[in-house]
Structure formats: structure tokens, C-alpha cells
Amino acid sequence: MADCADVLVIGGGPAALCISSELHRRGVLVEGIAPNSVEAPWPNTYGIWAKELELLGLEHLLEHRWSNTVSFYGAGGSDSEDQPTPHGMDYGLFDRQKLQEHWLGYCQGMTWHQDRVERIELQGAVTSVHCASGLQLMARVVIDASGHRSSHIRRPDQGPVAGQAAYGVVGRFSKPPVDPGRFVLMDFRCDHLTAEQRNEPPTFLYAMDFGDGVFFVEETSLALAPAVSEAVLKQRLTQRLANADVEITEVMEVEHCLFPMNLPLPDFNQPLVAFGGAASMVHPASGYMLGALLRRGPGLADALAAALKQQPRLGSADLARLGWQALWPWELVLRHRLFQFGLGRLMGFDEQLLRRHFTSFFQLPQEEWSGFLTNTLPLPRLMGVMLRLFAISPWDVRRGLVLGAPAKSS
Numbered sequence: 001m002a003d004c005a006d007v008l009v010i011g012g013g014p015a016a017l018c019i020s021s022e023l024h025r026r027g028v029l030v031e032g033i034a035p036n037s038v039e040a041p042w043p044n045t046y047g048i049w050a051k052e053l054e055l056l057g058l059e060h061l062l063e064h065r066w067s068n069t070v071s072f073y074g075a076g077g078s079d080s081e082d083q084p085t086p087h088g089m090d091y092g093l094f095d096r097q098k099l100q101e102h103w104l105g106y107c108q109g110m111t112w113h114q115d116r117v118e119r120i121e122l123q124g125a126v127t128s129v130h131c132a133s134g135l136q137l138m139a140r141v142v143i144d145a146s147g148h149r150s151s152h153i154r155r156p157d158q159g160p161v162a163g164q165a166a167y168g169v170v171g172r173f174s175k176p177p178v179d180p181g182r183f184v185l186m187d188f189r190c191d192h193l194t195a196e197q198r199n200e201p202p203t204f205l206y207a208m209d210f211g212d213g214v215f216f217v218e219e220t221s222l223a224l225a226p227a228v229s230e231a232v233l234k235q236r237l238t239q240r241l242a243n244a245d246v247e248i249t250e251v252m253e254v255e256h257c258l259f260p261m262n263l264p265l266p267d268f269n270q271p272l273v274a275f276g277g278a279a280s281m282v283h284p285a286s287g288y289m290l291g292a293l294l295r296r297g298p299g300l301a302d303a304l305a306a307a308l309k310q311q312p313r314l315g316s317a318d319l320a321r322l323g324w325q326a327l328w329p330w331e332l333v334l335r336h337r338l339f340q341f342g343l344g345r346l347m348g349f350d351e352q353l354l355r356r357h358f359t360s361f362f363q364l365p366q367e368e369w370s371g372f373l374t375n376t377l378p379l380p381r382l383m384g385v386m387l388r389l390f391a392i393s394p395w396d397v398r399r400g401l402v403l404g405a406p407a408k409s410s
Helices: 014-025 050-056 096-105 230-243 290-310 316-327 330-346 351-361 366-374 379-392 395-403
Strands: 004-010 030-034 047-049 062-066 068-072 091-094 111-114 117-123 126-131 136-144 163-173 182-187 203-211 214-224 248-260
Touching (some): 004 014, 004 126, 014 030, 030 136, 047 050, 047 366, 050 062, 117 136, 136 316, 214 248, 230 248, 290 316, 351 379, 366 379
Parallel strands (some): 004 030
Antiparallel strands (some): 047 091, 163 214, 203 214
């Protein structure tokens, strides 16, 4: 198979660099293709619970880390409702450049093609990838890590896809928008909203102190179909800051965020593999994915590297089948379905129910709620945690989890 790579990875973001680095480290002949330079800066911030990186020995990849981590679930109007819920666990933001360089360092010697993939087709035992420039590449198997918008991955149509949306600003402010040294996971307080807005889909503040007078504030919506518009999120963030008598004095960076939370799992019978957003690896309940890339990339790379070395006659379809089995074993599929079921219920909750739900959720032992948010609990343990959460939830939240939220009166 002259001029034929073992694996061709499509994409140049975190998922593509992660799986490319894992394969290259295992001696696999891997090539990459992306529309932009793989050294181009990434636009979005990536958060993670610090414990996830500690377990992997990668905590040095954090740019910021907070021990004062809290949420607010009050609606305002009383001192008790304005009290924070402490999480007692460190949270961090990746240093995007360090993370990128970490993976690129393990990709040294790889060939990267800057081009756009137009068509992928099976040609006997190998796969042919046709690019916009006219370039044609061959590989024993293709991994699409180009993101959830990929048109090359087949997946069933299960109705509207819910999106989590956010609009954020990194900058300086007339006074601190959150307490200095603090990270706020979710601030659902809504005393800045009008009565009409309180009947609309709820949003919350995700915010943190970067130090040196710089803060990041982001108005965020949980998953909805259709997603909350950026215009609404920007307006609500403006209202929230104004209500606290806070003005933005310098905009250093603006973040626009929209990604699917309940994307159906791909068709595992197709002759190419996906990784990252294209493989529906976004956690349906929390929206996190970077930890999953770091934990699951090595398993996929191990499976493909072993098959490529030990079974040189295997074609693309068989290699892809082994890849899907390694990436999505049955237990992870079942866990994914449980999370999607829960997300479907929460999407119907109004602001009051959501606040009551999260108040109960963070009453769980830290090991349980953190394992739920990171998808690191074995299936039996996950089911036990969900039952425990149901047991400690208020009756109206329990009703919503079983029957769905009651219809709103007009």
C-alpha cells in the first residue's frame, strides 16, 4: 500500500491533536488534514475539575486554578437565597497554548495537510479522502475529529438537537463582578430579570477571577432546542452586570459558544471512526469533553495500533469496527443513554425547578456529583447515584424527573 497512511485524522482542534498524538506515540503512521494550521490559536476556553488532571498527572496544563468554587441557586430577595453553595473542589481552566503544544509535541514528525475534505469513500480495503485542492489521500482507516458539524459521520435522526449556548467577556470592570479569587460554576439568581423574562428559558452566570483585575463573565443556557440566541444571552449579561452596578471598562476577549448536548451516537457500522464532538463525546449532562478526550484517547489508540500491527490485512471497515468498539463499549453507551434521558427531563424545567434540582444535586457526596459530571462512575454506581438524587429531591422535582415538567399555563 504505497503512499497509504495507517490512519488519517481529519481536524485540527483538541480532539484531532489528542488522538493524533496518541497514535503517533504508538508508532502508527498517522497523517492529519485540517482547513487551518494546527498551530493556530484556539478561540474558546476549556474548563475542567482539577482532580481529573491530577489523576492523569497533567495539572501543569492549567493556566488558572480556583479552590474557592461556588454556585448560587437563590432567586434574590433574601439573605438565605443569596448564600453560595460551596463545592469544595478545585476547578481550573486550561492554558490553551500549553495544551496545544503538549499534544503537538507528541506529533513531531507527523505530516499535516492544510486542506478541506470534500468526500470520503471506501476503495476496497482502504479509504480514499478527496480534498478541495484536488489532493487525494489514502489510509487504512480514517478518524474524523473535525467536530460535531461534520458531514462525513452518519448518525440516526432522533429529532431536534439541543444546543448549549453562551456569550462571555474577558475584561476589566468598574468593580469585581464576582468576589476576588472566586470561581462561580452557576449563578441562577434572577433578580435582574423582568417578570416576562422569568417565564422564558432560564440562563445562569459562569464567572471567575483571572487575577490582576481581569475577570471572565459568561451568560450561559443549559441545553435547549432551539438554543437560546446569543442576542438574548448578551442582553441578560448586560442586565445582570447593571443590576450589580458593574460596568465593563475594557473588553479583552469575547467568547461565542454553541455546541450540541444530545447529539445521537454515530452509526457504529460505518467504515470510518470519529473522535471528539463528531463522536458525540460531549457529556450530555454537563457539556464537558476535554477530560473524556484525555481518558479515552489512549484506549482508542491502543486498539487501532494493535490491530494495524498484528493484522496487516484488515481493511478500513474492520479497523473502524474495532475502533468504535474501543471508543464506545456497551457500558459507555448505556451511561450515555441515561445522561440523555436526564437531560431531556431538565430541558423542560423552568427556573424554579432547575434551582431546586441543582440544590439537591450538590447535596450528594462530592465523589458522587463529581463522578456524575465527569462521567467516571461505573454504570451500577451511576444508577445508584441517580436513585439517591431522586430520593433527596423535592416532590415537584421528582415529578418532573418521572413525568416531565408540567405544562405552563398561558
